[in-house]
Amino acid sequence: MSFSSPLNGFRVLSAGSGSAVETALDRLRMLDADVGAARPGVLSLSGPGVSVEAGLLGPFPENLLQADFGIMALHGRSEAQPRPLGVDYVSVLTGMAAVQGVLAATLAQLRGNPVSRIEMSADRVAMMAVAQYIAAATADEDPEGPDGIPSTARPPFVSADGVAFEVEAFSSEAWQGFWASLGAPERAVGQGWRPFLLRYERASVSLPRELHEAAESRSFEEIRSIAESTSMHICPVRTVEERRADPDAGSPPWSFRAGRAAPPGPGADAGLPLAGIRIVESTRRVQGPMATRLLSLLGATVTRIEPPGGDPLRGMPPMAGDCSAKFRVLNDGKRIAEIDFKQPSGRAEVLDLVRDADVFLHNWAPGKDVELGLDAATMHAVNPGLVYATASGWGDALGENPPAGTDYMVQAYSGLADALTPAGAPPRPTLMIMVDIAGGFVSAEGILAALVARQRFGRGGEVTTSLLGAADALLREPSPVAVDGVFTAADGLLAIVTEYVAALCSLLDIPVPSQEELPDAITKALGTRPVADWERRLGPVAMPVRRDLRTLVSRRPSRFEQNGCAIATSPWTFS
Structure with missing residues (x-):
């Protein structure tokens, strides 16, 4: 038995199929659990001193969930036309959440808490996936409306030799230097910076066409050289096949390393399963805060380190009271410690915080932990039982000096952008925040697995996860369904998912056509009535494609808390 095999000696029993169940089983196997068959609707885990059951409330028709929870609308916001993602996003996140729940309950039992049953559902996980957008739509001050600004001349860019590439910049100086070196007009460079910066917030971006023309005037190698000299980050847009040919493709999404012997945790x-577990985090943006948000919903106490004056993202509109709605939804309820850890006194404060902590999580750039004197070895000298967690962009996949590991860059490199793009169209990332969310789910999984390993084997240790590993998980091949698409009714869009073509055609009052003619026949029939009529007539196989995220709150008020905006509650119930 080893720290990297926290479920060695455990057995998982499950029945059913689909991406959610298969994702959960695959990930439990990677943690070294044996897998067998059981009764439908239940996933159980048993091992030394542990017996846990998770009820996966379903079924999980992916495109109905994407339609109902605004994911299609967010994904299509940049084109002003809702469309499916093309990958089983909610289902994969649901499988990850099932693993988190099972690991949390396992840890609870190992610590003496008799939690044994978890209930969860894909719709609650879907709410977590779009929680930031729901918060922005329901904010006290200037809430975001359902319709974004359609994107024009959006990334990726294409070089003179036909290489599509994404870009990332963390300063206006890098942005200006890069485009000026490519010969773009100064006016276009200035006009493009703010929309580029806000593309994460708005899920859409409109850039001057002159930037694309500048990119099209140089070869990719020239562009790469200019990017390096101006501190700009670029990444070619690759295919799924290219990613699957990489030597690290298919590797586990977590990397574990055992530390020194230490007493088990409290x-x-x-x-709740993580009651009494103390987490210290130093993270920015979405990936790290999402991980600790999930862990706090499982009962952990989280202390968040922010720079003196607070995280600048607290002021990002729209506002929920005195704080950004999108920031609040990830960080509400966390304790705050304002520390300048670049100073010796601040470093000492951080070490004091972790002295009694169970987990430290950061998402600093590669090598920054050693530079700051806050690396795993230093912290383990203070607290041998600490789980030292890193939420990175790339892990070790791209060496010591990788490009910026942000959502759209990882989509480009991983092949996810390719998987999200309809057949025949050039690959490009979705502008909806997606990989960052999945990265938070993966980080929370890894931390929970490491806590189980610590409790079982009496050692602290390290766990590293990456956005690349999260993107890889989302590349699971969707299961084929006879009818699975978005169709136009008389007054809007309707998603339909069903295996039963004859039954669907009967409800539509049409004869059963050939498979090739089926989409057109469905569309023609739906055009005779409004969406609401068809929703009532077709029942559970159909769902309106919803654009206004505020309706999620009005239709399910018990699933949200209010603190200047609507905040999605826990996807798990424990007993």
């Missing part, structure tokens, strides 16, 4: 006899 015991607990009641409450």
Whole structure:
């Protein structure tokens, strides 16, 4: 038994199929659990001193969930036309959440808390996936409307030799220097910076066409050289096949390393599974805060390190009271410690915080931990039982000096952008925040697995996860369904998912056509009535494609808390 095999000696029993169940089983196997068959609707885990059951409330028709929870609308916002992602996003996240729930309950039992049953559903996970957008749509001050600005001349760019590439910049100086070196007009460079910076917030971006023309005037190698000299980050847009040919493709999404012997973590006899677990985080943007948000919903106490004056993203509109709605939804309820850890006194404060902590999580750039004197070895000298967690962009996949590991860059490199693009169109990332969310789910999984390993084997250790590993998980091949698409009714769009073509055609009052003629026949029939009529008539196989995220709150008010905006509650219930 080893720290990297926290479920060695455990057995998983499950029945059913689909991306959610298969994702959960694959990930539990990677943690060294044996997998067998069981009764439908239940996933159980048993091992030394542990017996846990998870009820996966379903079924999970992916495109109905994407339609109902605004994911199609967000994905299509940049084209002003809702469309499916083309990957089983919610289902894969649901499988990850099932693993998180099972690991949390396992840890609870090992610590003396008799939690044994988890209930969860894909719709609650879908709410977590779009939680930032729901918060922005329901903010006290200037809430975001359902319709974004259609994108024009959006990334990726294409070089003179036909290489499509994404770009990332963390400063206006890098942005200006890069485009000026490519010969773009100064006016276009200035006009493009703010929309580029806000593309994450708006899920759309409109850039001057002159930037594309500048890119088209140089070879990719010339562009790469200019990017390096101006501190700009670029990444070619690759295919799924190219990613699958990489030597690290298919590797586990977590990397574990055992530390020194240490006492097991604190015991607990009641409450949520992570009650009494203390986490310190130093993270920015989405990936890290999402991980600790999930862990806090499981009962952990989280202390967030921010620079003196607070995280600048607290002021990003729209506002929920005195804080950004999108920031609040990820960080509400966390304790705050304002520390300048670049100073010796600040470094000492961080080490004092982790002295009694169970987990430290950061998403600093590669090598920054050593530079700051806050690396795993230093922290383990203070607290041998600490789980030292890193949420990175690339892990070790791209060496010591990788490009910026941000959402769209990782989509480009991983082949996910290719998987998201309709057949025949040039690959490009979705502008909806997606890989960052999945990266937070993967990081939370890894931390929970490391906590189980610590409790079982009496050692602290390290766990590293990456956005690349999260993107790889989303590349699971969707299961084929006879009818699975978005169709136009008289007054809007309707998603339909069903295996039963004859039954669907009967409800549509049309004869059963050939497979090739089926999409057109469905569209023609749907055009005779409004969406609401068809929703009532077709029942559970159909769902309106919803654009206004505020309706999620009005239709399911018990699933949200209010604090200047609507905040999605936990996807798990434990007993």
